[in-house]
Amino acid sequence: MPLCPRRRPPHIAPVDQLLPPALAGWFAAKGWTPRRHQLDMLTAARAGDHALLVAPTGAGKTLAGFLPTLCELIERPAEGLHTLYVSPLKALAVDVQRNLLTPIEEMGVDIRVETRTGDTPSDRKARQRARPPQILLTTPESLSLLISYPDAAPLFAGLRTIVIDEVHAFATGKRGDLLALAMSRLQALAPALRRVALSATVADADGYRAWLAPDGDIDRVTKVLGEAGAAPVIHIALPQDRVPWSGHSGRYAAPQVMAEIETHRTTLVFCNTRGLAELIFQDLWKANELKLPIGIHHGSLAREARRKVEQAMADGKLRALVATASLDLGVDWGDVDCVIQMGAPKGSSRLLQRIGRANHRLDEPSEAILVPGNRFEYLEARAALDAVEAGELDPDIFRPGSLDVLAQHLMACACAEPFAADAMLREVQSALPYSALDAATFDRVLGFIADGGYALKAYDRFKRLTRGPDGLWRVSHPKFVAQHRLNAGIIVDAPTLDVRFRNGRKLGTVEEYFAATLSPGDTFFFSGISLEVERMDTTDLVVRATHRPARIPTYVGARMPLSTNLARRVRHFLHDPAEWARFPHDVREWLEVQQRRSRLPAPGQLLVETFPREGRHYMVAYSFEGWNAHQSLGMLVTRRMEALGLKPIGFVSNDYALACYGLEPVTDPAALFSPDILEHEFVEWVQGSALLKRAFREVAVIGGLVERQLPGKRKTGKQVTFSTDLIYDVLRRYEPGHLLLEAAWADARARMTDVGRLADLLDRAADTMLHVDLDRVSPLAVPVLVLIGRESVAQASVDDALLVEAEALATEAMRLD
Incomplete structure (x- = not known):
């Protein structure tokens, strides 16, 4: 909930002329005055305009979104659903409910606020449809399910406002596709519906205005900019001796992090993965000599465990909480006064979001500490600080809506009531991600839901929709309605x-x-x-x-990619020695020796080093395109090395470089990086690997072809995988142009492999490649080469073994003879 300035700027009219007495009195009792952007949002609402608010963390965005609703419900009390609030996180919805209820109770007004997520009991969900609160806080998935009920039309008929919080977190992905389609349905049920979106980290405001507006008309969306807040205070933690050569977790800093926890009221420690969160929690607990209360929070923990730790934070009972992205959006715990990022942040927008969890006040600087895992990550951390200082955010990339999501939405609409195809197409096209959808593709999606496609139409289990004599599409059998509601959702976790x-x-x-x-x-x-x-x-x-030593769970999934903005800044650091004076001595020495022994790539240049070591021949390409793209490139390059007789043994990669090694030397690296690798090896590799099958599993589940949940029983991951693999093989053989195979290809190319960055790299490789042949390993190669031994070392001794290997490599690389 917002904290507002205590002195009213002279250009703002008296509060009692703008707000109803109850609300104006509440502000006065707190000694607060609404901020300018909060009143601008109220003005836009009174004009009936849609609105996008871009304001810093702690600027009171949530109140700005709800202020018109509170005014309307206080001035004209009414039953029925008035406002929907849509959040990307369950925890955020619960947090907003807690922070809304307090002022409502203090004002003494009769406004009911409730949450509806996957954690809400079924009896409460049923009651909410029959007697909804005036304000309902939910997620895109729960909203889509609400739309699937026959009482959706009367439920939403009086809906006045939908508020989308942290819109940047899902608008450009599949959850955003689902939400955009849901808004198009709501607009049809409630034509006067007003759309509002909130964010602190939007680089392309007009892009989000178009996404928010009905029919993509940005002129119908008012852009409101918040006041600038206090600049954050960010430090980079450094070890007592040297910045490590390898690693990405910052585990070496556990005693330093624990010391920071001891000197602050409450500290949030962010990790980029769930496995790392478990590891850091254990490291901190070992260093926790004062036995301070510390918690852990991530998406794989049970609902009860997450709720318990969220409540403990809200009550001020924890001194520190180790968390993942499950808590880096909008959750307001006022006593948090320090945020620590373990490992590099990977993007300036994400860093700003996480920093904003500290203090959560516009007029007070947030304090944050970055703990880089290695020398490249130190450069990345420095790049992130510079980007934050310059106000540079990561780019927002909008893309066409996914067809599997469209299939799920059409099924939800049919569960509510029969529909006409032409009217539904116009409604779908009013959502920006589907604005370019043509009638032929729409008919293919309908046909897929109706019979599964040519290869599957003989099976009744896939005949979910039927077109009646009246021309309307309706659900073929009530069992498919229950099946849809049990299985709908966009997030497809690993088994x-x-x-x-x-x-x-x-x-x-x-x-x-x-x-x-x-x-x-x-x-x-x-x-x-x-x-x-x-x-x-x-x-x-x-x-x-038990008290026995234990290992850490690992989780499948693509890592957070290094943003293109931070990659560009790191490249600049490497190329400009004038910047090096800002770096610690060992990082500066690392770059200086690299410059003397080899080369440092210029911005836009692809440096490729080759050298022998211990009977193997290595090739290291410094492309800075992120781990996901490098993993794909490594698969392709080693296949091409095999075809050229270079006898590859394997490859390793990090966000900054790809290292391939084999038994024969690479004398012409340009032949390995030609653009046609995407036309030949890429297609062959994807079709022959499990990548496409995993992508198909996701689109088959989202599209409703395969159910995860049966009445009273959830399928195991193996059962779901067996079903999807079987259908995949049938379609590949008998209907290779099937809608879901096309959707799976789109996912495999765009999301799982960062193929766009890969294509850009290969397109410029021929013109920008700088090949340096060395007699031994270079300093720049050490951080990636250390990774070669990681998989073959037992869990308990990984860190020690990597440390020994790093020191050996570093000693060899840093010699100047």
């Missing part, structure tokens, strides 16, 4: 097993592939506890607490 104690208490979930590596008696850390496996079956991992 998981529940982690439970013997008494049935659930701790959360781990992914099946990790569970497959465990046997009874094995131990692993989860939810901050060392656990021993007692037994396991197809759905459950039964455990007990």
Whole structure:
């Protein structure tokens, strides 16, 4: 909830002329005055305009979004659903409810505020449809399910406002596609509906205005800019001796981080992955000599565990909380006075969001500490600080809406009531992601829902829609309605097993592939506890607490990619020695020796080094396109090396470089990086790997072809995978042009491989490549080469082994003879 300036600027009219007495009195009692952008949002609402608010964290965006609603409901009390608030996170919806209820109770007005997410009990969900609150806080997925009920039309008929918080977090992805389609449906049910979006980190405001507006007409959306806040105070933590050569977690700084926790009221420690969060929590606990209360929060923990730690933070009972992206958006815990980012932030927008969790006040600087894991990450951290200081945000990339999401939305609409195809097409086209959708493609989507497609139409289980004599599309059988509501959703997690104690208490979930590596008696850390496996079956991992040493769960999924803006700034650092005076001595020396022994790439240049070491021949390309793109490129390059007789052994990569190694030297790297690699090796590789099957699994689940949940029973991940693999093989053989195969290809290319960045790299490689042939490893190559030994080293000794290998490589690389 916002904190407002205590002195009213002279250009703002008296509050009692703008707000109803109850609301004006509440502000006066607090000694607050609405900010200019909050009143601008009120003005836009009274004019009936849609609005996009871009304002810094702590500027009172949430109140700005709700202020018109509060005014209307105080001035003209009414029953029924008035305002929908849509959040990307369940935790954020719960936090907003808590912070809205307090002022409503203090004003003594009769306004009901409730949440509706996947965690809401079913009896409350049923009551909400029959007697909705005036303000309902929800997520895109829960809103889509609400639309699927026959009472959706009367429920939403009086809806006046939809407020989309942290719009940048999902507008450009599949969840944004689902929400855009839901808004088009709501606009049809409530033509006077006003759309509002809020964000602190929007680089392309006009792009979001177009996404928000009906029919993409940005002139119908008022852009409101918030006041600038106090500049954040950000430090980069450095080890007592040297910045590490390898690693990406910053674990070396656990004692330093614990010291910061001891000197602050409440600290949020952000990690980029769930596995790292578990690891850092254990490291901090070992360094926690004062036994301060510390919690952990990530998406794989059970709902009860997450709610418990959220409430403990709200009550001020924790001194620190280790968290992932599950809490880096908008959650307002007023006592947080420090944010620590473990490892590099990967983007300036994400860093600003996380920094904003500290103090959460516009007029007070947020304090943050970055803990880089290695020398490249130090440069990345410095680049992120410079970007924040310059007000540079990461680019927003809008793309056409996904067809599997469209199929799910059309099924939801049919569950509510029959529809005419031409009217539905016009409605869908009013959503920006689907504005270019043609009638032929729309008909293909309808046909897919109606019979599954040519290769599957013989099976009744895929005949979900029927076109009646009246020309309307309707659900073929009531069982498909229940199937849709059980299985709808956009987030398709990897197959998981529940982690439970013997008494049935659930701790959360781990992914099946990790569970497959465990046997009874094995131990692993989860939810901050060392656990021993007692037994396991197809759905459950039964455990007990232990004090034995344990490993950390690992999770499948693409890593956060290094943003193009930060990559560009890191390249600039490498090329400009004038910048090096800002760096620690060991980082400066690293670059100076690299400059003397090899070369440093200019911006836009692709440096490729080749050198022998211990009977192998190495090629390292410094492309700075992110781990995801480099993983794909490594697969392709090693395949081409094999075809050229270079006898590749393997490859490793980080966000900054790709290293391939084999038994024969690479004398012409340009031949390995030609653009036609995407036309030949890429297609062959994707079709022959599990990548496309994983993508197909996701679109098949989202599109409703395969259900995850049966009445009273959830399918195991293996069962879902078996079903999707079977259908995939049938379609590949008999209907290669099937709608979902096309959608899977789009996912595999655009999301799973960062193929756009890969294509750009290959397009410029021929003209910008600088090949340097060396007699031994270079300093710049050390951070990526250390990774070669990672997979073959036992978990308990990984760090020690990597440290030894890094020192050996570094000693060799830094010699000047």
